[in-house]
Amino acid sequence: MKIAIIGLGLIGGSMAKAIKENTSHTVYGYDKNDTVEKKALLLGAIDEVLTDEILSQCDLTLIALYPQAAVDFIRKKQEIFKKSSIVLDCCGVKRIVCRQVEPIALKQGFVFIGGHPMAGLEHSGFDHAKKALFKDASMILTPTKGSIQDVEKVKDLFTAIGFTNIQIATPEEHDQMIAFTSQLAHVVSSAYIKSPAAMKHQGFSAGSYKDLTRVAKLNEDMWTELFLDNPEFLTEEIDGIARRLEEYSRAIKDRDAETLRALLKDGREKKAFIDGEIF
Template sequence: MDVGIVGLGLIGGSLGLELRSQGYRVLGVSRRPETCERAIAKGIADRTSTTFDILSAAQLVFLCPPLDALRPTVEALIPHLDPEVILTDVGSVKAPIVEAIAPLWPRFVGGHPMAGTAEQGIEAAQSGLFRNAPYVLTPTETTPPDCLATVAEVVRSLGSEIFTCSPHQHDQSVAWISHLPVFVSAALIASCEAEADPAIKALAQQFASSGFRDTSRVGGGNPELGMMMAQYNQQAVLRSLLTYRDTLDTVIDQLQHQNWDALNRQLHNTARDRPPYVAQPVAPSPDSPP
């Protein structure tokens, strides 16, 4: 199968490496000629181009541009596609993307690989990025079953754990475990920067270790990605942030009133409740494709 990839950054480049290792022929598209050259040199693609003509031979195309570029990309891509080609994306928000693209191209399957690093660009591409990681597919009532089956087969070859749910279920779920942490982490960094005493701030920076690195990592990442999460998943992110604020208010009240028993219960509850969110490996959901 010839598989196209539009956008050869971290995700697109990693897809190319993995797909080629599984025997797929990869056709890559990037706006930058130098990125196309690097993709060939790094073994990410068999052929590359700065134009969409190269994708006329593809049976499946992964769309890997930023969220705000997805619809314009599809509009520009359509004249170059065979009518039977399947499109799928890798965006971290699904409902607005599915609603925008499915009317343009019925053979579209929303997708989101739950994998990544703090690095960006083609140089960050790596083999094995998707192995044992969740990969969410978000079909709707109008998604052709053969398209879903084909995308699932290719995704399975990446070593990912396939999950299926509606676009809206996806967006609220990732608001909790992916988007909310970005803004909580960003607020942590901003709060530390609000320290008025330069000596205290300097000491805090010197004392910071693995705990601070872990909790601040996503807040110190790509600002454009955070903005896309906020703009495209606004309501779900707001709902999660407001709930988080209420929880913080409760902790503040416990501290102010020295309600140590309540705070102790809260900390015991969070210690009890964390493991299901971080357990590995991930088990497929009951409604995952066979």
């Protein structure tokens, strides 16, 4: 296949490196920063810099931009994508992208599949991209049109570059679950680190603290856009945990050991159930 990759940041750059490493597909790359394109070329992460002419021949276009930029790119290039080729975005929110892109795809005769590679780092940009980023990761696909063969085609590609878990979901299911598993984690981690006690904790640092604050180190531009593209599901999660936290606080203030123990037991059991340890 001829594969175009739009945006050679952490995700796009890693896709390029992983595809070159693990498959014999030809990779064409585009980045708004031409120094990045040159670096990708020099390092062999891409075979050639992408042009509109090449794009019109590509069988698969992977778009690794922020959501609005991804939609804008597809809108701008809609007449250039090869008919029946697949266009797949890698954005962390799916409804807002799919909703806008699907009518364009239908009109122009290309196949659009929403995608979300569940992989990341606390760093961004091509310099941190690595061919093993997707090893054992999950890829969520939100295909709503297109044939099973098309989905199989991208599934094979993603499996070849390291993903071990390919999930199919609707854009809505995706956005609801991601609000809980990823977006809420970033909000909580960010809120956690801002305790006045944090500034003097050196040396007391426990493993639990490290886990709870790891993702506070985030790219605020990207996450602001992702959060504002998923406001209902995310605020439902934030308000939910804030409400639940108050239950613990209340039980402790009341010195109510029985309630506190029950709250903790419930959490332990839910965690064990979700992790598949009890049924």
